């Protein structure tokens with residue numbers, strides 16, 4: 001539900017407390033808004049000095065904070081409104097409802113049966129987000145899914161998105177038998193396909209694969225994305241690896257949707273230059289063209305490059321001594337020798353670069369490229385950002401700081417994969433140093449942190465909680481000395497995120513002249529017990545003075 | 552290997568940056584009148600010659616998205632499915648893999664409905680091979696590429712010193728796939744012959760050899776594997792590849808009748824068998 005402020009002169013909102021993320025006026029109890037911007041922030045008296053008579057007290061018992069800014073999420077974060085979600089950890093959907101947590105294969109079968117009962121005959125049952133990494137029960141096979149239905153196709157996409165499991169109906173439909181030569185087929189002890197389809201093998205189930213990849217990319221996706229973010233209290237989010245700028249129709253449609261007053265999010269579309277689009281599609285020209293069509297809720301200040309894989313997938317480029325269990329498969333998604341040439345045109349055009357580096361080898365490649373670009377073209381305010389930055393060494397952080405770069409840490413990993421990193425991927429010592437927010441503070445490297453939604457559920461109450469506590473599901477604290485204060489966490493989730501996207505003059509703090517973007521909370525994150533930060537209820541948001549209440 | 556007779560053959564051309572993939576594909580296009588769909592998944596500018604493509608009624612498709620961790624769609628698999636929907640199918644699909652990709656995972660797309668894999672050809676630049684192989688950043692990528700090949704094609708021999716060629720030969724001789732020099736190799740003939748696995752590969756430099764790719768069913772024991780290998784004809788002089796025994800991937804290296812097995816975490820590739828004709 002969205003409501004616009006009345007009164008052309010402006011409106012004053014009073015609150016139990018306002019946290020501004022502006023160190024000059026850290027807290028306040030009233031804020032005056034005119035034309036969607038912050039007119040004044042302080043006491044009711046301070047605000048009334050502008051001659052505003054309308055005082056709105058609906059937030060008198062709420063805590064208002066500078067609107068949360070998410071610098072690494074994806075538009076597909078809204079996809080679970082369109083596909084049943086099977087994750088181990090529940091998520092909040094755009095309509096405000098919570099998903100059912102799936103904690104065993106039995107629970108999965110039971111849940112899919114309830115969906116099966118609602119579908120017309122013949123319609124495929126498609127679901128996503130299944131996360132067996134947390135299970136101790138046996139592996140999911142076609143036989144489990146056959147307990148749900150033998151008369152309709154079923155495809156369950158796993159959370160990694162690299163693997164799907166189908167029922168026997170699908171295997172039969174596509175003639176996937178024992179002698180099928182595809183390498184991506186999971187098989188049982190006697191060589192029969194067991195329903196697992198890996199990587200390219202997922203597309204063997206042609207129609208179901210197409211149907212599931214098409215969902216989450218339809219006309220409602222942008223709206224579902226914004227609603228998902230609003231529910232989490234986020235007022236500005238990147239779509240990092242965006243394709244909006246690539247064609248005129250996508251720009252026109254995104255411009256129209258975001259221009260609606262009821263659209264509750266500012267979107268930073270960071271065009272992807274992964275997969276070779278750079279030279280071919282003339283991404284630079286496309287981004288520059290899109291920039292001329294920006295509006296207050298759709299901006300193109302940065303671009304995105306993906307350099308390596310993920311730690312939990314053993315594909316991040318981890319330097320010596322590598323992964324502790326088993327061989328890794330470090331994966332460069334762009335040739336390291338070409339990174340400099342790929343980035344140069346964007347740096348020369350003063351466009352911020354956010355580069356996905358999970359491993360420290362990728363981070364080195366990116367940092368070295370930026371050093372060279374600065375020698376060639378001294379743009380002093382570039383703020384180029386290492387995103388994920390999970391395994392950065394302290395030497396890399398010092399160098400990045402000296403070069404004027406930023407980091408965007410994936411602190412949600414400390415919760416979602418903290419135990420796996422401790423036990424399986426990099427071991428206790430490097431797990432303690434993952435996403436080292438406190439060291440970044442000691443070194444002076446500016447940073448934010450992110451959810452990478454839909455990879456983890458969006459929301460800065462959770463990222464702040466993770467950065468402050470660094471607790472894993474087993475209960476262990478991972479890297480006690482990398483924990484930070486709630487005050488540092490709050491700034492990382494607001495103004496520092498805006499800074500690395502070059503929009504800190506517009507959003508990220510409640511400062512006179514900036515957009516009136518506010519997160520409305522039931523409790524003060526500074527006042528609750530540190531362990532309860534993530535449990536605070538988000539009432540809704542205000543974007544440019546327009547109120548968006550959560551369902 | 553089993554595929555439907557009307558399915559479209561696929562050749563994957565891999566190899567590290569600068570190994571000559573685009574040059575090779577352009578030459579292929581000049582040599583053929585067949586209708587070829589070329590899928591390019593590389594960085595930088597597309598260098599496939601548009602005039603060549605027009606003249607042979609073929610087309611080039613660029614992939615705009617690499618494997619982005621969290622983005623579905625826009626992938627090679629989607630492109631393959633689109634091709635399989637065409638009313639007039641191409642005679643051959645050639646996939647130019649990106650310079651940092653693992654051709655084995657790219658070639659998995661050739662098993663989708665309506666296609667079959669003819670061969671994975673990996674180009675090795677004779678000048679830079681040993682430097683790339685020992686490079687801290689990409690050494691592992693390079694060796695994965697070499698190990699995923701059915702045929703290794705050595706390029707840039709003219710520009711290489713004798714020492715560079717020797718170093719390059721040392722690298723490729725440890726691989727399972729036969730190696731040929733660029734001038735002895737025709738992709739056109741490969742794509743035709745490989746459809747019948749027993750036919751000899753063109754230009755095998757060690758004399759008259761042919762090769763076959765043996766796709767074994769998943770095995771439950773080492774004995775089962777040995778039974779398969781012992782069943783090979785006498786003129787099978789060498790075999791190498793990765794199979795799965797139970798849950799474990801095993802690297803098989805066989806010279807004559809002597810077999811060495813070692814555990815590996817790499818995905819099964821099938822076994823390349825070299826026959827002395």
Ligand SMILES: [Zn+2]
Pocket residue numbers: 072073074240452620621
């Ligand atoms: Zn991401």
